[in-house]
Amino acid sequence: MSRGQTPTTTSYATLGLLxxxxxxxxxxxxxxxxxLARFWPRAASKLYEEPRKLVALGYATAETQHQGRRRRTVYAITPEGRRALAAWLATTGAPPALESEQLLRVFLADQGTRQDLLDTLAATRAWARERAVVDAAxxxxxxxGGPFPQxxxxxxxxxxxxxxxxxxxERWADWASEIVRDWPDDLSELPVDTDALQMIADRDPAGR
Structure with a gap:
């Protein structure tokens, strides 16, 4: 392994594609x-850095090819890279980490207006529907058959x-929007949906 180079999860994600x-x-x-960008967006910001890092680690090779006047670098996995990928896959990964600015805005909604919150929920619903269209396509x-049927x-x-x-x-955004539409314009004193709280409590897998 090259000194100073440490493989990250994004390194292994890129290695998996290779x-x-x-x-x-x-x-x-x-x-x-x-x-990868659909569930590991950090890979998108490392598009040009990671392949070179994999070469430095000995996990990939880089070959310069010419197509007419154009030159391109093609990366391929090495046997050492396959062993490293297999070793990484044999370990357990970190648990999911949810990151949503829209959910953050919902969490802080009592500091804004009811319309602000409804707009955020509408944007969340629109995002979910857009993703559903992509998923279906x-x-x-x-x-x-797809490009990689195997x-x-x-x-x-x-x-x-x-x-x-x-x-x-999308289902959550529809439910939340229906609840918020009945809220008063003054968000300082809001009614609590105890049925929703009870439903969450009843989902305890430990059965408490």
Whole structure:
């Protein structure tokens, strides 16, 4: 391993794409935006840094190719890289970390106006519907074979999770909007939906 170089989760995410096939930086960019960016957006900000890091680690090779007057660098995984990827996959990953500015705005909504909150919920619903359209389009592509049919089984696992999340977010936004429409303009004293609180409490898997 190159001194000063430490593989990150994004490194392994990029390495996983190289395990499928060699890619140029441009091809990696498109593939990351099409797949990894949906659930590991940090990869998108490391598009040009990570392949070079993998080469420095000995996990990938870089080959310069010429297409007419254009030059491109194609990265491929090495045997050492495959061993490193396999070792990483044998460990357990960090738990999910939810990051949502829209949910933060809902959390702080009592400091704003009812209309502000309704607008945020509408934006959340619109996002969920947009994601559902993308999820459906990708699923239809896979039903027709897709670019990597040999990976269809694992892609379906991830796709179902993302689709369920989009559906759940839209369903929540619809419920929340219905509740907020009945709230007064003055958000200093709001009615509490005890039924919703009880439903959350009843979801305790420990059965307490």
């Amino acid at each position: 395990a499928v096939q060699p890619w140029s930086t441009y091809e990696l960019t498109n593939q990351i935006r099409r797949s 990708i699923a239809r592509e896979h039903l027709g 990976r269809l089984a694992v892609n379906t696992l991830v796709g179902r999770y993302l689709s369920d999340m989009s559906e759940a977010t």
